[in-house]
């Protein structure tokens with residue numbers, strides 16, 4: 001089949017445009033996927049630099065390097081850049097590259113919109129980053145942008161809000177594209193319940209995004225009119241309510257955290273079976289669990305707001321609803337464990353990252369369960385315990401699986417094997433340092449250190465120092481990843497990848513049945529047979 | 536339990552090679568000094584041990600598999616998948632565990648929510664960046680902000696070692712004093728942005744929302760000093776608005792109440808007294824350091840684009856009444872100091888900035904004048 005595709009390619013002159021223009025006007029899903037991935041990697045380092053500024057100031061008590069206001073800008077921008085600039089675009093990059101190849105489609109359904117959604121994202125980030133250089137500084141009210149505090153932002157406020165609008169439009173367009181591709185472009189043999197889990201999780205994520213991004217855009221637009229057009233949505237003096245903003249924000253914000261984690265689940269469910277040389281244990285229950293988590297994510301938002309003064313019934317409802325999420329999440333973790341059970345495992349870099357993900361994400365899940373208990377959350381809320389919790393579900397989960405996916409598919413994209421020895425080194429450095437970085441933050445939070453403070457009481461010194469050391473090791477080890485990727489793309493003294501890349505991978509997914517590197521156009525005619533191992 | 540905890544802490548510190556002299560650290564949630572805080576602690580421990588147990592089973596299985604089911608050990612992959620019985624079992628077990636956890640949590644939640652039959656009420660108002668306390672039954676009212684020593688040490692490049700400051704960042708000028716064995720109702724609100732009032736030893740925190748009133752209650756069993764901080768991001772000095780609660784025996788508390796009333800009277804007569812310009816400037820310098828310097832900077836230079844300079848400011852060197860009016864009512868990020876400063880503090884800081892920090896207008900204003908303006912302002916606000 002790969003030969004067929006390549007031949008087909010040669011007859012038409014449909015290669016990429018020459019020079020730099022290729023990357024601006026491209027409508028090819030692989031090119032756009034690459035653009036998204038490069039953008040995500042750049043933003044990962046921009047956001048990482050901000051994290052290191054934060055950890056440097058927090059290395060010891062006392063204010064050493066930066067003003068408190070700039071510190072607040074850093075925590076705010078770090079979150080916005082990592083969430084909307086690194087993790088989400090990273091997954092969109094994978095979606096662009098892999099969804100057409102996984103479902104046997106020649107490209108995304110709406111290629112021109114695909115290009116537009118990428119460049120809108122870039123425009124959004126140019127705006128957002130530009131606020132760093134504005135009078136009054138970048139937004140400093142936290143990524144959650146609670147009023148009334150956020151309304152004290154200087155000139156940056158309208159720019160930040162408009163950049164969120166652009167990112168929102170970009171995400172919605174990307175989601176529409178993904179949904180139409182999955183519904184319309186599958187190979188005839190690929191029924192919905194035979195789709196790879198990565199495709200399933202992205203389908204559900206895309207629906208989440210379409211549902212929530214307009215809500216977020218609405219919330220920030222109300223901030224805009226409160227600030228500039230004298231409305232009082234969030235001002236009690238005019239009959240509004242600051243807490244209303246939080247309800248709207250978290251109605252977006254909670255599903256948003258699943259936007260960050262569902263594709264993560266999808267990649268793990270793709271990688272683990274290949275290296276365990278077994279089918280995924282419970283394909284159907286994984287699909288249902290993903291859908292259940294997505295549904296629940298819409299009805300638990302106020303667990304981020306246990307302190308705002310909700311009535312007792314509200315507190316109890318949001319506590320119970322949140323606890324229920326533990327069930328489908330546990331099903332997923334048991335499933336991955338059962339997939340490894342009695343397999344014939346090997347531990348290449350993608351598998352190492354995946355195993356670390358399952359373990360460390362579970363720890364993040366445990367603390368999440370503890371926080372769901374409303375009366376105990378009265379202690380945990382807004383402390384470093386929370387910071388530790390969500391970083392465990394983001395860094396060794398979302399970021400690790402972005403890395404895992406990178407190692408897993410890079411040989412297919414470039415035709416070259418990455419350096420396994422360096423890959424493993426990158427894994428061990430990351431896995432150890434990420435725990436030095438975030439595990440002590442549990443202790444800090446329990447001992448009483450609030451989050452988002454630039455300076456702290458002296459009893460918190462030791463764990464902060466350890467955490468900062470971890471941050472530097474983690475941050476600098478990620479440069480190794482850039483080197484490995486660069487080396488693999490360049491391909492000199494790299495082993496050539498086979499079409500299958502991983503042993504028996506072609507039993508697990510269509511992407512392993514085509515040539516390595518994947519030709520510029522693939523599946524111009526849909527494949528007749530699809531692999532069977534993944535469902 | 537406590538022994539093991541200390542052991543683990545000591546070990547990990549040794550391993551990391553950082554042996555801190557004043558190792559006042561803790562690893563776990565504090566038990567606190569109220570019935571509620573103990574309930575919360577117990578629930579935290581139950582949840583923690585459940586998580587540890589589940590973790591041991593899941594990770595144990597996984598690592599067993601990782602060790603024994605390796606291809607390099609010659610293990611052949613078995614191709615089983617989909618087992619309805621197993622899947623039902625592992626859905627039901629977590630559900631049961633959750634129900635077990637939900638029962639005590641519900642009880643505690645109901646208990647924490649019940650503010651009825653409180654014996655006294657304290658109203659707490661969050662300000663950028665200090666706390667205002669009003670004892671509604673006693674007519675006691677004061678502001679509480681970061682103590683001077685911490686405030687000096689926390690300035691960038693202060694050269695003061697934070698470890699040399701007692702209770703660095705966790706100390707205030709005026710602590711809240713409460714009697715033990717008394718059910719106290721707290722009412723929470725805010726003057727500017729949302730803050731959160733948190734003393735870990737009491738077992739909870741609560742948001743203070745401008746324009747709304749939240750409530751909570753506590754009953755402290757053990758006399759002592761309990762420290763906490765603002766827990767909701769509230770602007771640049773969010774990290775610098777601590778809370779100190781002193782719980783006293785009832786008799787000692789009664790003495791404190793009398794002292795506060797005497798102090799209020801003294802302040803009253805100080806406001807009536809005629810002050811010399813020099814006295815006002817001297818007093819104003821401290822007031823400036825504690826209330827103004829964090830934005831307008833110690834030397835009055837401000838911060839370009841964010842906080843205007845005091846030195847040479849057209850408002851400060853202009854008409855004194857216009858300046859007083861702006862300070863009274865606030866503007867943008869500038870809080871309404873009319874409600875925050877005593878007449879003496881207000882008059883002295885006004886006089887100080889007109890005659891110090893590079894300004895030399897030469898005039899001064901008396902506390903008694905300020906006091907009159909404050910009471911008209913309060914009357915207008917009540918009408919609104």
Ligand SMILES: [Cu+2]
Pocket residue numbers: 661662664729730731765766767768769773776
């Ligand atoms: Cu505050």
